[in-house]
Amino acid sequence: MNRSIQDVARLAGISSRTLRHYDQIGLLAPSGTGPGGLRQYDDARVRRLQRILLLRDLGLPLTDIGRVLDEQADEAGALRLHLDQLRAEQDRLARQVASVERTVTAIEKGERLMAEDMLDGFDHTQHEEEVTERWGADAYARSDAWWRGLGPEGQKEWQARTKELGEAWGEAARRGVDPTSEEAQALAARHAAWLGGIPGTPGSEQGRPTKEYVVGLAEMYVADPRFAKNYGGTEGATVVRDALVAYAEREL
Amino acid sequence: MNRSIQDVARLAGISSRTLRHYDQIGLLAPSGTGPGGLRQYDDARVRRLQRILLLRDLGLPLTDIGRVLDEQADEAGALRLHLDQLRAEQDRLARQVASVERTVTAIEKGERLMAEDMLDGFDHTQHEEEVTERWGADAYARSDAWWRGLGPEGQKEWQARTKELGEAWGEAARRGVDPTSEEAQALAARHAAWLGGIPGTPGSEQGRPTKEYVVGLAEMYVADPRFAKNYGGTEGATVVRDALVAYAEREL
DNA sequence: GTAGAGGTTGACGCCGCGTCAACCGCAAGA
C-alpha cells in the first residue's frame, strides 16, 4: 500500500508542503521514490505520521517529537516536561492579561476623570516636603516649574506613563522577582532613564539622575505609603527599592 | 542632550542591537548621526523609547506600537483588541494543557494497568454485534484476527493511539467547533486514515475506509454510549459524527 | 604605529511551515 504525497496529505488532513518539510528535517522520510522522484509512503509511515500529528496537536515541538519517536524516549516524561513549559507560559500570559487590563482601565479612567484618581495616585507636587528637605528649595522650584509648564495635557500624559511604569513594577513585584535579576535591573534602568528625563531632578543635565537622588527616592518609595501604593504596597516597593539601589550602585 | 546608542541601551535596559533593529524597521530613528555614522538620540527619542518598551512589555507587536505612536491611534482601543487575542491564546493554552494532562495520565495508567480501564474504554472486540450485523461475519473475523495478531503490546499501543485520537476529538467538541470547519475536517481526515489502517475494515485494501463504513460507524458513535463516552458523551459524539459524515461525503 | 573601544552595515539563525517560482514527467485531447 504505497500512497502518493497528496494521498497522505488528504488522509491526514495536512498539506503536502508539511510532508515535504518533515522529510527535509528528517522527521518523516518517505518509504521510497517512484518515477520522477515522486515520494511514496507505506502504511508504517502513515502510522508514524499519525503519532507525529497527535503529539504535534499537544504542542510538542517537532524536534522533541522526533526524539520521542526515534530513540524510544520516554513519551510521558517528554510530555510532562512540555507541560511545565505550557504552564509557565500560562502564568506569563495571565500576568500579561492582568497587566493590560489594568493599563486599559487606567487609560480610560484617565480620559474620563483625569482629576482625582490619578492626581491622587501620583501627584508630582505631592512630595514637596521631601524634595525640598533633601535636595533644596531650588530643585523643587525647577521641578515644579517644569510640572506647570507641561500644561493639563502634558500632565495627564506624564501621569499615564508614570502609572504604566508603576504597573510594570507592581507586576514584577507580585511575581516576586529577584531585585538583582536581569529583568528587574532592566526595569530599574528604565525607571532611572525616566527620572533622568525630568528637568529639575539632580543629574538631569547629564541625562541621568545622580546616584544619591535615586537611592534617596528609592528609600522614600518604601517609607512613604503615598509612593508605595504605586508599586503594590510596601512589599512591592521594597523590591523596587532594592532593584533601584543595586542599579544605582552599578551604573550611576 | 544627545546620547550614544550604548548610553541609551544601558539607560533603557535593552541591547544596542534592539535599537538598531528599531531604526531599521522605522520604529525609532535616531535624531541624527555623528562622525562615522554614529547614531545619536535626543531626549524626545528616549521618551518615545520609553513608551515603546512599556507597550512592548504588554505584549503589543512592534508594528501596532508604531501605529499607536505615529498615527495618534487609539491606544486603549489597540490594547483592548490585543487583550482579545491574549485571551484567545489563553483559552488555547488552557485547552492544550488539559489535553496534555489527560494524555499523560492516560499513558501512565496504560503502563501500570493496561487491562481494565483502557480495554473498557475502547475495546476493539466490544462492538462485535454491530460489526457482524452491519458488515457481515467475515469482516468481524478478519478484524478480530488482526486484533489478536497485534499481541498484548500491539493492543496496548493501538489503544493508546485510539485514546489520543478520542482525546483530540473530545477537546474540539468541548470547544464547540463547527463540524464543517477546517479543523474538524482535518481531524475527520485523520480519523478516517486511522480506520483505513486497520486491516479488516471495509475499504482498507484501498487504504481508506468506504464511505458507508465511516457513516455507519459515525452513527454508532452517537447511538452507543460505549462509543460516545470516548468523544465526550453524546454531545461530543454528535460533532464527531457530523464531521465524519461531511468528510465521507466529500472525500470517500 | 598600534592597540582598543565603540561603533557601522550585512547576513544568518530560530520555528513551522505558507507561498511563490521554475522546472519535469506523464497522459489525454485537438
Added chain:
DNA sequence: TCTTGCGGTTGACGCGGCGTCAACCTCTAC
C-alpha cells in the same frame, strides 16, 4: 505532434524580534 493540464520536484523568501557572528571604520591613548 503539439498542447494542455495534473501532480509532482527542488529552491528560496517570508513571518517576529531580535542574538550573534563577521568584516570593516573612526577616534583616542599609549
